[in-house]
Amino acid sequence: MENAGAQKCALILVKYQQLIVEAITYVVDTDIPINNQNYLPNFQRPQVPLSSIQELPQALINYVWRTQKFQVLDDATTEAKWVNYSYFTQQQPKSILCTPIINQGKLIGIIYLENNLTTGAFTSERLQLLEMITTQAAISLENAFMYETLEQKVEQRTQQLNQKNQRLTQTLEELKRTQTQLIQTEKMSSLGQLVAGVAHEINNPVNFIYGNLKYTQEYAQDLLNVIQVYQQNYPEPVDEVTNIIKEVELDFLVEDLPKLLTSMKVGTDRIKKIVKSLRNFSRLDESQVKNVDIHEGIDSTFMILQNNLKAKPNELEIKVVKNYGNLPKVRCYPGELNQVFMNMISNAVDALELIRNENNNCSPQITITTDREAEKFVIIRIADNGMGMSEAVQKRIFDPFYTTKEVGKGTGLGLAISYQIIVERHGGKLECISTPGKGTEFVISIPL
Ligand SMILES: Nc1ncnc2c1ncn2[C@@H]1O[C@H](COP(=O)(O)OP(=O)(O)OP(=O)(O)O)[C@@H](O)[C@H]1O
Ligand SMILES: [Mg+2]
Missing domain, CATH: 1.10.287 (Helix Hairpins)
Structure with missing residues (x-):
């Protein structure tokens, strides 16, 4: 700017068929010498369309864009062609140079220089120098723009890929769930x-x-x-x-x-x-919602599993403690709820295996507690004093096919299905509280 003897300088680029003002520099006179010079450059990067910038002669710049020819005005205020141009009458600039930046025959931008102190500031020497600079600038700008677009494209693609990835993960989850349901439905129905x-x-x-x-x-x-x-x-x-x-x-x-x-x-x-x-x-005949006594379902499940609870050679009997509260009949899918009780109690029996075998003072026990919560929920707690779970195991217990049991013993579906039945089918909650070595409690809440 100093070389070009200008006081206002703007770089305008063509982006998406629009003129965008990328940068404006003003030279502000100051009394404090900076680097032995008496002016302080003020640099701005508005990056907005030319039409919204009043500090530049829009008509002149548009003219250069259209004609792709540079304009040198020695004294803008007296120039016949622009005599009534409002920008010139208001701003009173003297010397003006507006030159296109052309790369391989294509206008990619415009440089605008203005000096309102002296007339004829833009001499042919300065013009030559500017021409050289703009040619170099054109190449750099084109590269920068290409790079910017490339970066944008890469970002866009990355976003698209991420979205696709997410969708794929969701589909996979859904597939897993459907598979779980199919297997379990088949198992339970047979x-x-x-x-x-x-x-x-x-x-x-x-x-x-x-x-x-x-x-x-x-x-x-x-x-x-x-x-x-x-x-x-x-x-x-x-x-x-x-x-x-x-x-x-x-x-x-x-x-x-x-x-x-x-x-x-x-x-x-x-x-x-x-x-x-x-x-x-x-409950084959009851695949529909019914009002049932939950305690009956729990009792039947214990009855079916009785053989697993009984004492065997070298194995203690599992004690069952029932703390039944006063529950109303619950509107639910009774057959499905019984499946949940079956899964939970079977898991508790498995978790008590170690204690049953060891000759220690601890007696294996399953405790069922039922209660009402604020007339809104029925709460069923199924607790055992078995081996418990580590936090890492707890995080995964509701995942389909997750099992810590040996091959052939567990399918890892019991809790995944129970979760679906309680949360999705009944709009309830299923929580697990467990301490390794102490025991586990599952808390089922079913809305009334
Ligand atoms: N009461 C419990 N105490 C300790 N660990 C438990 C208890 N209940 C569940 N788990 C852990 O959660 C895992 C998943 O249980 P889930 O019932 O889903 O499958 P599983 O019992 O292994 O197989 P199955 O499909 O035969 O039920 C178990 O393998 C076990 O590690
Ligand atoms: Mg199980």
Whole structure:
């Protein structure tokens, strides 16, 4: 600018078919000499369209853009062509040079220089020098612009790629979930069908035995009465009768038969309960929302798993503690909720395996607590005093196919499915609180 003898200097670039003012420099006169010079350059980078900058002669610059020819005015205010031009009448500039920056025949920008102190400031020497500078500048600018566009493009592409990546991850997650659902639905529906089928088959003969047991008890009592009356009226029976009384141990039989029949009744009662639990658990007929007693579902699940809780050689029995609160009937998918109880209690049984085997003072226990929260939720806590989980394991337990169990023992689907059932199907919450070596508690909340 100093070389060109200018006081105002602007660099305007053509970007997206528009003139954009990239930079303006003014020379402000000052009394304080800086680097032995009495002016202070003021540099600005507005980077806005030329049409919004009033400090530049827009008409003149547009003219240079259109014609691609430079304009040198020795005294702008007296120049015939621009005599009524408002910018010149207001600003009163003297010497003006407006030159296009051309690279390979294409106008890429304009340099505007203005001096309002002296006329004829832009001599042919200065013009030559400027021409040289603008040619160099043109190449650098074109490169810079290309680089900028390239950078923008790279950024755009990176963004697009990121978006695609995200979408892919989402799709993969969805696929995994669908797969989980399919496998579990298949597993549960075949298990459910099997259970329901067996329950049905057992139900008929059990009812048959149960119904007849009452009469058997009555008939047996009648027969015993008859014997008693006989004995009273014929206290001295013939030898044959005495012998057979001895042989069958009549006294013992009379005493034992009612007990035997009572225990048969207790047994059939239990079978009936188990059958009821099996049917309750499979709930094949109830794939719709129903108002049910949650405690019934939990009880049936324990009934089904009873064999897993019982003491075995070298294994302690798992104690079950039920702290049932006063719950209303809950609107839910009963069959699905039972699946959740099944998954949780099975996990608790697995987690207690170590304690059961070791001969220590700790007794393996599963505690079920139910409660109501602010009339809005039903809370079911399923806790065990088993091995617990590390934080790293806890973070992944709801991931489909995540298991720490040996191959063939766990599929890693139990909790993933339980989460779906509670959170997605029932709009509830499922939380896990666990301390390694101490135990685990799952808290299920179902909205009322
Ligand atoms: N009560 C618990 N105590 C300790 N760890 C548990 C408990 N419940 C779950 N886990 C951990 O969470 C993991 C995932 O459980 P999840 O029920 O989803 O699958 P799994 O039991 O391994 O297999 P399955 O599909 O047969 O249920 C288990 O492998 C176990 O590491
Ligand atoms: Mg499990």
